[in-house]
Amino acid sequence: MSSGGRNGEMLIASLCCAPEHDTNRHRPFVVRGGPGRQWPREERNDDAVVASVKRIINPKFASEQASFFSTIAGARKVNNLTVNILTKGADPILPSRMYWMTMVPPKASKAKGFNEKPVGTGPYTFVEWRKGDHITLQANPSYWGRPKPSVQRVTFRFVPEGGTRLAGLLAGDFDLITNLLPEDAKRAPKFVSTVGLEHPVVILNAKSGSTSITSDPRVRQALNLAVDKDGLGKAIFGGFARVDDGQILSPSWTGYNKGLKPYGYNLNQAKSLIQAAGANGKEINFVGEAGRWLKDKETIESIASFWRAAGLKVNVQIFDFGEYLNRLFDKESRPDAIYLTSSNELLDADRSLGAYYASSGVGASNDDPDVERWITQARSELNPAKRQALYNAATKRVRDRAYFTFLLNIRDLYGTSERLRWTPRQDSLLFVNTMSIGG
Numbered sequence: 363m364s365s366g367g368r369n370g371e372m373l374i375a376s377l378c379c380a381p382e383h384d385t386n387r388h389r390p391f392v393v394r395g396g397p398g399r400q401w402p403r404e405e406r407n408d409d410a411v412v413a414s415v416k417r418i419i420n421p422k423f424a425s426e427q428a429s430f431f432s433t434i435a436g437a438r439k440v441n442n443l444t445v446n447i448l449t450k451g452a453d454p455i456l457p458s459r460m461y462w463m464t465m466v467p468p469k470a471s472k473a474k475g476f477n478e479k480p481v482g483t484g485p486y487t488f489v490e491w492r493k494g495d496h497i498t499l500q501a502n503p504s505y506w507g508r509p510k511p512s513v514q515r516v517t518f519r520f521v522p523e524g525g526t527r528l529a530g531l532l533a534g535d536f537d538l539i540t541n542l543l544p545e546d547a548k549r550a551p552k553f554v555s556t557v558g559l560e561h562p563v564v565i566l567n568a569k570s571g572s573t574s575i576t577s578d579p580r581v582r583q584a585l586n587l588a589v590d591k592d593g594l595g596k597a598i599f600g601g602f603a604r605v606d607d608g609q610i611l612s613p614s615w616t617g618y619n620k621g622l623k624p625y626g627y628n629l630n631q632a633k634s635l636i637q638a639a640g641a642n643g644k645e646i647n648f649v650g651e652a653g654r655w656l657k658d659k660e661t662i663e664s665i666a667s668f669w670r671a672a673g674l675k676v677n678v679q680i681f682d683f684g685e686y687l688n689r690l691f692d693k694e695s696r697p698d699a700i701y702l703t704s705s706n707e708l709l710d711a712d713r714s715l716g717a718y719y720a721s722s723g724v725g726a727s728n729d730d731p732d733v734e735r736w737i738t739q740a741r742s743e744l745n746p747a748k749r750q751a752l753y754n755a756a757t758k759r760v761r762d763r764a765y766f767t768f769l770l771n772i773r774d775l776y777g778t779s780e781r782l783r784w785t786p787r788q789d790s791l792l793f794v795n796t797m798s799i800g801g
Contacts, residue, residue, distance in 0.1 A: 411445045412437040413468035429717055429724065430462050430708065433741060451742035454749065455616075455710045462707060485511045485795035494520060499794075511795040522653065528777060537782045537799070538792075541656050542775040544600025550777035555602055556786045558774035559705035561610040562661055564648075564767035565718060567696045568728040574698045575646050575674075580639040582764035585699070586625035588632035588672035594664055595770050598657050602773040608761035610704050610714050612771055614788065617711020617740070617753040622761050625768060632672040642673040647698045649679050651686040655703035656772060662701050665767070696727045699767070707789050711753045712741050719760055728765045732756075 415437035418425050433456070436448040449456060470481050480488055485507065486499035497518045501511040519536065521527045524543040530536045531550060539550075547553045566582050567574040576582055595603035607613075608622040636642050648666055652659035659680065666676040679697075681689065690700055702725065706713045717723045720737040721730060733756050740752035760766065774790055784797040 407442055408439045408445045410465060410468055412439055413471075414463065414465045415445075415447065417466065417471065418463060427462070430713065431459055432716065434459065452744050453742060454744050454746075455708065455712060458708050458710060485793075486516065489515075496520065505795075509795055512798045513794055516794050531777050531779065534779070537779040538784070538797075539777045540774075540792075542777040543656075544598075544602050544775060546777070547600065547602075547775060551780045552778045552782075554776045554778060554784075554786055555773050557612065557614065557788055558772050559612070559707065559788070559790050560655065560703045560772045560774075561606060561612075561705070561714075562655070562658075562701070562703045562769045562772065563606070563610050563718075564665065564769070565700050565702055565725060565727045566764065566766060567698050568730075568763065568765045569696060570729055572696070574696070575641055575644050576698050578639045578641065579763055580635040581641050582767075583625075584632040584635035584639070584641075584672055585669060585767045586764055587628045587635070589625075589665055589668045589767060589769070590627040591624065591769055592627065594661065598660050598664060599770065599772055602775055603770040604773075606768045606771055608768050609757045610718065610766070610768070611706075611711055611757070612709075615706065615709045615711060617715070617750065617757075619754045619757040621754065622757060625764075629671060636673045643675060645675040645677055647677045647679060648701070649681065649686065649689050649697040649699065650701040651683050652680050654683050654686075658701065658703065661769070665701075665769075690725050700725075700727075703772075705790070707791075709789065711757075712737070715753065715756060716741070719756060719765070728760075728763075730759065730763070730765075733759055 415434065417423055418427065419431055419434055419436070421428075433449050433451065433453040434447060435450050438446045438448060440446055447456065447460065453459070466476075467481055470476055478491055482488075483502075483506075485502055485505045487502045489498040489500050491497045499516050499518075501514045505511065519530075521530065521539075524541065524546065527536070527539040528542070528546045528549060531539050542550060542553055547555075564585070566576040566585065568576060568579075568582060570577070576585070591605045595601060595605060605624045607619075607624055609619055611618045613620075633642075646669065648662070648669075650658065650662040652662075662678060662680070666678050669676045689695075689697060690702065702718070704714055704718060715723075715737050718725045719728075720726060720734045721728055722734060736752045736756040736759075740749050740756070743749040743752060761768070774786060776786060778784065781800050782797060783800050787793070
């Protein structure tokens with residue numbers, strides 16, 4: 363499919379092409395068939411698209427990517443090469459959602475072990491997966507798209523420790539490592555940095571009627587003012603980060619509010635607000651995890667130190683990632699503060715704001731009806747100016763009432779071998795068919 367993007371960019375995908383939007387809550391997509399565009403033993407047609415859409419939005423399937431497709435209600439066959447995508451209302455970013463959706467062969471995807479031996483029509487085919495160690499792919503000689511893969515075989519290794527990743531790169535075992543530690547950038551044979559998707563942030567419990575210390579807006583504002591975000595970006599991320607402008611959106615994303623400014627660092631004002639709220643010496647429970655995101659534990663510990671300097675007793679609770687997610691998504695019992703690194707592969711405000719700003723969102727800790735209403739209206743608003751105005755209202759309210767402690771936008775850092783030729787993408791996806799090996 364293709365759709366006009368920001369600044370004249372085009373969204374190009376491999377599944378289908380989409381005509382103009384139909385305001386009657388459906389949009390036709392034309393399925394691309396033909397040589398090289400079929401799965402082994404199954405045809406890629408309208409039935410496959412309908413099955414794939416219904417699979418991903420089925421609550422029983424419990425996809426971790428369900429929030430990407432929150433507006434999609436179903437799919438209906440028109441003919442062998444055309445499918446109507448049904449939505450809950452008008453959806454201005456439906457092409458982006460469909461770009462992100464994975465199409466799977468209906469019969470094979472129901473078989474036991476499909477996730478361990480996936481089947482696709484992309485530039486690479488699956489060879490093997492050894493859990494916890496590596497995944498190997500090989501070039502698909504029948505790939506129909508562009509560019510054709512020049513790297514014939516690729517192995518993805520799982521190496522959680524940053525120093526070990528760098529050692530493998532220096533030894534020539536790896537050609538590309540992700541999450542290069544900022545302090546190791548100059549040690550790598552080459553390093554590449556690009557604007558990243560990730561926004562570390564702290565969600566504060568701002569629910570009305572809550573007994574949490576963070577229910578007082580003065581405390582929430584103090585928690586923002588107490589953190590030296592510029593210093594945090596330099597000390598922990600080596601300067602490969604920018605201070606967020608009181609929102610978890612990047613300037614290049616649709617919905618970014620140009621009028622917002624960061625909370626400055628003012629420890630004395632933070633202390634005064636804590637005193638005025640009668641919160642000096644009181645405990646705040648701060649939930650986090652370690653090892654999932656770049657420098658997460660170090661960031662959590664630094665934030666806790668800043669808050670202690672403002673006069674609070676900070677109880678840091680680090681959980682394994684599974685338990686951490688339970689607490690992040692528990693709508694009944696919200697922590698005083700919970701650390702999160704938010705990312706947004708759709709590059710559109712609906713993904714981030716729908717999940718963490720709107721009170722119905724999976725990780726929201728506020729019950730602001732206006733913010734919920736503005737975000738809901740923006741989701742189906744087709745007029746770009748009106749949609750932006752709704753996002754401006756929502757982000758300004760959340761910034762002014764300090765529903766979060768806003769932090770940074772981290773740049774993506776990659777270490778590469780001397781021989782790798784590759785340019786990173788802003789959505790952080792690694793398309794190996796865009797890479798080549800030089801002399």
